[in-house]
Amino acid sequence: MSDLNSNDADKACLVEGDEALDLEAQIRQMRWRCRRGILEVEMILQPYFERHARALLIERKSLLLELLSCADTDLMAWFTGGQLPETPELAAFVKEILSDHRSNHG
Secondary structure (H helix, E strand, O other): OOOOHHHHHHHHHHHHHHHHOOHHHHHHHHHHHOOOHHHHHHHHHHHHHHHHHHHHHOOHHHHHHHHOOOHHHHHHHHOOOOOOOOOOHHHHHHHHHHHHHHHHHH
């Protein structure tokens, strides 16, 4: 049995197999990973991804993968509870996603 959980396996596949995947295939994989178990998180994360998918995968894939590896409960706290991740890069990314959400949804 593997030591990787399903999120780690998905992440490893994306990171190690990038050369084998074209951009559209990567977008489909990441779109699926943006689907979350908490509706409120999904309603913020998925539209952001749809608006910025290509740029995210080309310029900031590792940061997106880091965010997607976080627990839904953490994402919920960050997106709706006013809390932020401990790492500055991830905190800035969460702020960007929230700002984008507010500008597109009033």
